[in-house]
Amino acid sequence: MLSAGLGRRVLSLFVTTPTPARAAPVHRRRARTQRPTDRSLQARFRQLNRELFEGRLPALPVRLEAGLGSCLGKAYYVIERSGRLRPTRISLKQENPWTERFLRKVLVHEMVHAWAYQTHGETGHGRQFWKKMASVGYPRGHSWRDAGQHERDVW
Ligand SMILES: [Zn+2]
Numbered sequence: 664m665l666s667a668g669l670g671r672r673v674l675s676l677f678v679t680t681p682t683p684a685r686a687a688p689v690h691r692r693r694a695r696t697q698r699p700t701d702r703s704l705q706a707r708f709r710q711l712n713r714e715l716f717e718g719r720l721p722a723l724p725v726r727l728e729a730g731l732g733s734c735l736g737k738a739y740y741v742i743e744r745s746g747r748l749r750p751t752r753i754s755l756k757q758e759n760p761w762t763e764r765f766l767r768k769v770l771v772h773e774m775v776h777a778w779a780y781q782t783h784g785e786t787g788h789g790r791q792f793w794k795k796m797a798s799v800g801y802p803r804g805h806s807w808r809d810a811g812q813h814e815r816d817v818w
Contacts, residue, residue, distance in 0.1 A: 672693040694811050696760035701726050704755070707770060715799045720777055721750065725770070729753035735759060735816060736769045738776035740786075748784050750777035764807070771799055773815075 680757040699707075709809045712720045731737060740748045753773045755766070779785040779792045793803050807814060 681766070694762040694764075694814070696762055696813065697723070697766075698757075698767060699727070699755075699761060704770070709751070709776070710769060711767075711774060715771065716774065716778055721773060723750055723752050723777060726751045727757040729757045731756045736773040738773040738780070740777070740780045746784075748780035748786070750780045753777065760813045762811060762814055765801070765811075765816075768801060769816065770803075771801060772796070775799065 704727070707727045708723065712718050728737075731754065734756060736753065738753050739751045741751055744748050753770070754771060755761075755773070761769075775792055775795045776786075778795060779789065783789075783791040785791045796802065796805075806816075
């Protein structure tokens with residue numbers, strides 16, 4: 664049964680030769696994925712910090728991390744003796760096939776957490792978090808009309 668199915672699939676591969684005009688949209692629909700390097704993540708962080716936070720976030724280490732489970736990213740903090748929250752680092756899920764725009768969105772999401780810790784002492788997805796997210800272009804419920812399989816997020 665298995666080999667018969669395989670045979671059919673191989674056959675159809677030869678029968679349907681896509682013309683370039685037909686192949687192009689198929690290619691465009693599949694966004695390219697990447698595994699960013701820690702160095703490139705650091706550069707992105709600096710760029711987004713300037714672009715969206717007026718450079719006010721501290722230089723946090725950003726790394727890919729294995730074993731985040733269902734989390735796409737995490738922003739860590741410590742509680743200082745004064746009671747203030749100080750962001751310490753950001754991790755993004757190593758195993759996720761990242762597209763360019765989704766990587767940006769999740770990194771911005773974690774950076775907004777760091778911003779909310781630092782500026783408002785707010786953790787989680789609170790009022791300040793969503794206000795800032797909306798102001799940087801990702802209002803609550805944001806998703807792309809043509810979001811790919813690995814470009815959906817829930818919180
Ligand atoms: Zn979050």
